[in-house]
Amino acid sequence: MIQLLWLIPALPLAGFVILALGGARLSRRAAAWIGVGSVGISALLTLALAVAFLRGLPAIPAHIRQVWTWFDVAGLNIGVSFYLDALALTMMAVITGVGFLIHLYSVGYMAHDDGFSRFFAYMNLFVGAMLILVMADNLMLLYLGWEGVGACSYLLIGFWYRDPANGYAARKAFVVTRVGDTAMAVALFLLFDRLGSLQIQELMQRAGAQWGVGTILPTVVALLLLGGAVGKSAQLPLQTWLPDAMAGPTPVSALIHAATMVTAGFYLIARTHLIFELSPLAMSIVAIVGAATLLLAGFSGLCQTDIKRVLAYSTVSQIGYMFLALGVGAWAAATFHFMIHAFFKALLFLAAGAVIHALSGEQDLFKMGGLRRELPLVYLVFLAGAASLSAIPLVTAGFYSKDMIIWEVFASNRGGTLLWAAALAGALLTSIYTFRMFFLCFEGPLRTPVAHKPGWNMSLPLAVLAVLSLVAGFLEIPHSFGGGVQIFSHFIQSALPATQLLPARESNEILCQLASAAAALGGLGLVWWLMLRSPQAGAALTRQPLAMKLSRFWLNGWGFDWLYGLLFERPYIFLAQINRADIVDGCFTLLARFGLALNALAGAAQTGRVRTYAAGLTVGAAAIIAWVVWL
């Protein structure tokens, strides 16, 4: 079974090739079958593979399968080879499973689009590239998937190419993430220079053997890798591309936010965790980046008017939780939250897509409302997703995963009370912006008439994801609940180390859980009170001058776009523009002009008039005589 590992990325890639070569000649039906089918079969294969893998545990925690040698130069031997362990398997399951549901949904969503087969070609390539990323056994192949994912995001964000704004968003996504990618590339150079390999497991071994804890090299490498990770995962300071990435069709957003792309950064850090563990400084920075991002994005999420932008900021914020967890060494919690987040975020985007689809492309929350009765199924699944995102206690999966992070941030030996407070504040914010969006969308009067209802191929994925968003949390139930269930963390611990908890804090688990439950419920209650119970109070609050100023600031993402425009974008364009004619060419042209000027001067002397020549002769002779006499 493990022999078939290579088929899992190969199938979506084959789908891409067929769709790209077939182009418009393929019927919509054929394109849909190829596009959805290839990912579907991959998902089934992953399932079968998971069974085989689980049978091998715990004796064989990892498998490697080489397909061919990519290149072999001067000691750098890079294979196209795949590595399967619990972490990779979790990622693969989410990518193919959630990816399949998104593809299925897209058949309905994109049914009337001109670029139907092009859309599925790009989507298949996206899934294929992401699979390569998570299955690569060396950093070079990982980098191939990494850049491939970036290219696919570019292609899909700019899918509706006729609007230049979409093209801008697409290029922004690519260029901003490429800044991070370049940092990561430098990390690769450094790793190969110092450790002589790019094979991940070998690197981890050698790093552990050759580098001491807290020395400079692992810190530099870890920070460079972090640079790549913050780019792809839209964390501070490279988070600016993600909110604009909404320009693509909604299923693309679901794919980017849930199954592919933004989770790549989380994966990279988890995959290279041994290097990060060698550098306490880098770990702290990861945690601080996560905490700062989750708060920043949470505040921005409060003020958005576009339903997809609310969700985008919620992703930035939730990935912030994952980074926070990584930074405190809560590897299992981060992975668990990644998985649960994939379920509810895909659900929320697809449900938002159903709303947008129903309202003929309307994305403004303030033009929605009253959809509870019009779209009952969407209402229910959206509620499930929103509850899971807000971590409503006990009944949602999001509670179990987020609570695990918040608790371990508090109790881990790398955590701390300040980080914990940030995580808790983030939970409150999450609940507020989520239910603000939910109430704006579904409660109140109907503001835009409903044009389409979702068909079966859109409803089915919604239902499946809704169930997963609620029940998947039972894979991991905290100790404080009568011993709990630890299926997930046992599974993942074959690949990632367990969290080091401070014994002194372990007894506080139940208190911590009560606090995070209170944050989630408190946020919900607050929004309910401000928006539904006494809307006047809510309206009065938003009219405060300070609130209006802050809201504008947060709406624009804390002015990062403005700042980067000022610091990087405009100077670059300015420099390029003033030098369009190439100053170096100007220098050579000057040389040529100088020659021409000499020529003109000499030419002017040749008048053909004897008088001038005679005058010249006389003056010249006089000058020479004078020179001879006096000098």
Add this chain to the structure above:
Amino acid sequence: MMLIILIAVPLAGGILAGILGRRNAGAARWISLAALLLDLILALVWLLPVATRPLAPTAGPWLVELRLPWISTLGISFHLAADGLSVVLILLTLLLGLAAVACSWSEIHERTGFFFFNLMWVLAGILGVFTALDLFLFYFFWELMMVPMFFLIILWGHENRVYAAIKFFLFTQIAGLLMLAAIIGLYFIHGQISGNYSFDYSALLGTPLAAGTGMFLMLGFFAAFAVKLPAFPVHVWLPDAHTEAPTAGSVVLAGLLLKTGAYGLLRFVVPLFPEAARAFAPWAMALAVAGIIYGAVLAFSQTDLKRLVAYTSVSHMGFVMLAVFAWNEMALQGALIQIICHGLSTGALFVIVGMLQERMHTRDLRRMGGLWKEVPRLGGFAMFFALASLGLPGLGNFVGEFLILIGVFPQAPLLTVVAAGGLVAASIYSLWIVQQAFHGQARETWRISDLNGREAVTLGVLAAALLWLGLYPQPVIQMARPALAHMRQIQVPHSFPAPESTASLPAAPADPQGEMHAIR
């Protein structure tokens, strides 16, 4: 004998095309196509088996060699030889030559016969440059490829062709004369020391030179190759020449002529003057990195699509120069892959510009936009080559650039990091091409046709080659490995003590036989 035939076939084909083309333009096209195809088949049949055969460790560097006496009194011989490096470049020349013929098929209407005559002679000159091992002969081929190129630009070019052609000629000719002076200088110095006056490459290798003299002669060679490459700041002829040349001219310029500069650096500058090259390396590498960034930034600001693509060459070839002066196996292998892939991807982009120009009669990006709807297949190819150009992994350019950077890093970490910044700049201009030409709103109404069969095949072959080099470059790496190893074994003679090596070039691995290789 094989090498002579390989060069003679395009020469003869060119003459035939020139004669028959006076009556019948179609004949000139078909003859050129047939001659190049024949040449490609011959090269594949003759050279590929030799180049892929595992070498005995004691064998000399040359896979095939031909040495005929020519002007014996002056020590000039007709010496051609090929190693793995040459074979790869010969194949590239013939492949891109075919692309150049294919893209001129419907573009050239005037004096078709003479056009193909020039095109074939340029190609023959390039083949000669890649195989000549006598410096006199090398210089002969160097000039042979330039004169027909000059005619290609000045006779079949666009609006500003006279200016561009003269600029091209002046720059390359002046630099070429510097090289000639250096060749003659080296000839006399070597003759005085050894008593054997010879232009032969193998004889001149390892000539002991005083530091100042060596630097002077090295700079003579460097000037010619840096102009051809083109290196910053002597790149300025290139945007004009590329922009004004007919499509085939641009393809040959970008794909092949620039490569002769890179080849010259590899084959002559460092092996003939190892010490001078080592001393000069930090400067050359700094120039290379400056070119990488400068070309990329300038490319972004251009409004003439062809000029934009031209500036990307400055950026991409900077990587090659960076690698040559790092002179380690990783970087050199990367340079070779980069040479090939830049030829393919930039050549393809020029073909695409040519197709657009043929259809729209403009290269102005400000008048394009939204073309995807009209020509989706052409747009798809443009997207593919733009992604290749920005170094997307999976396509060949990435392998080249990555190997160069990872190879240079241990020697010049800071420069490598700056050069890596070129990857970001490359993504800015590459995506800008696609945005301005194919995406967005149509700024004018164009009714143009999508690719026909001939065009699709041309671009398809180039794309397939890039994909192959991106996913499985190992055959090329294998083929070039012995050649690069031999070049790196060429040692500094012992009569002059090596200077304290603080520069970024580490000595080649100590090899007592190095000198033997060099002399053989």
